[in-house]
Amino acid sequence: MKKLLPTSTVGSLPKPLWLAEPETLWSPWKLEGDALIEGKQDALRVALQEQLHAGVDIISDGEQTRQHFVTTFIEHLSGVDFENRKTVKIRDRYDASVPVVVDAVARQKPVFVEDARFLRQQTRQPIKWALPGPMTMVDTLYDDHYNSREQLAWEFAKILNQEARELEAAGVDIIQFDEPAFNVFFDEVNDWGIAALERAVEGLKCETAVHICYGYGIKANTDWKKTLGSEWRQYEEIFPKLQASKIDIISLECHNSRVPVDLLELIRGKKVMVGAIDVATHSIETPEEVADTLRNALQFVDADKLYPCTNCGMAPLPRSVATAKLEALNAGAEIVRQELLAAD
Structure with a gap:
């Protein structure tokens, strides 16, 4: 029987001190050559053990083998110049x-198939x-060739589909596409963003997910969140089309966000x-706080479809904080799991 309320992280976990500078996005590697390859694999083992120890059910690689959730993938593609960079405003x-x-x-x-294997x-x-995700990739570079965000997104979707099919063949159970840009460019999301995402998952038999959030807990994001008002209704703009899409799982930021929980009814x-789990603070949630968030969501999500998770990746957090937050996530999920089983 499948476990009720299986827990997971969005993806990234803090890297060990010996591998990269802690609490930093785009942190340069401290190793090189064969030592770096071995170091990344060791870090992946550590991330796996920390998740297992905390009781996480669906395991990620903690993104230990990549510097950044978008640009590391782009680095492996031809047609992109990393030497002569340009400055753009992201999201x-x-x-x-x-x-x-x-x-x-x-x-x-x-790109990632060997790591996944x-x-x-x-x-x-x-x-x-x-x-x-295709749209977030488009938003994380400067296009001097296609001069069309939509056309570039379609090209990326085809490339992502090639990678995703090989990840599935390597034994990956869920392939998640990170699309924080979906919370910003609503017209484009509805015009072509979701369609491009569906192109990326074409032909996959494993489960697929899209992660949409308000970003890592870095200053630029937390400052932006302060401008969003008392209710964050951005999801409302894109949920109807996502509900009708081929994507199996939708990953959302719920704890300490001002997202009205009833928006979940739309999906x-x-x-x-x-x-x-709030990734923008060092304070550790109590299991009861986690349980409250899940109970609220259960008004609008059937219990067999609810997957307790983190709001976003935890790469910028201290390792001790991230580990304690994972333990809280699992303890909170267990409280609600027992309540559901007792009510049966």
Whole structure:
């Protein structure tokens, strides 16, 4: 029998001190050559053990083998110049120095497939692998070739589909596409963003997920959140089309966000990864706080479709904080699990 309320993280976990600078996005590696390859694999083993120890049910790689959830994938594609970078405003929020699309983009070889195969060998638990979504990829670079966000997104969707099919063949149970851009560019999401995402999952038999959030707990994001008012209704703009899409699971930021929980009614029937852990604070949730978030969500999500999760990745957090938050997530999920079983 499938476990009720299986827990997971969105993806990233803090990297060990010996591998990369802690609490930093785009942190440079401290190792190189063969030592870096071995170090990444060791870090992946550590991330796996920390999740198992905390009781996490669906395991991720903790994104230990990549510097950044979007650009590490783009680095492996041809047609993109990483030397002559340009500054763009990412998600209309903060400036970043990004690579430039100078020619047709293509995937010459698998990007994460070997890493996924390595993780699959380490555990019998279900495993989830995160890929950047097409729209968020478009938003994380400067396009000097296609001059069309939509056309570039379609090219990325085809490339992501190649990668996703090989990840599935390597034994990945859930493939998740990270699309924080879905909370910003609503017209584009409805015009072509969801369609591009569906192109990325074409032909997959494993479960598919889309993660939509308000971003890592970095200053640019927390400052932006303060401008969103007392109710964050952004999801409302895209939920109807997502509900009708081929994506199996929708991953959302729920705890300490001002998202009205009744918006979940708009995606009833989908599986929902309910973010019950705030990644923008160092304070540790109590199991009861986690349980409250899940109970609220259960008004609008059937119990067999609710997956307790984190709001976003935890790469910028101290490792001790991230570990304690994972333990709280599982303790809170267990409280509600027992309540549901007792009510049966």
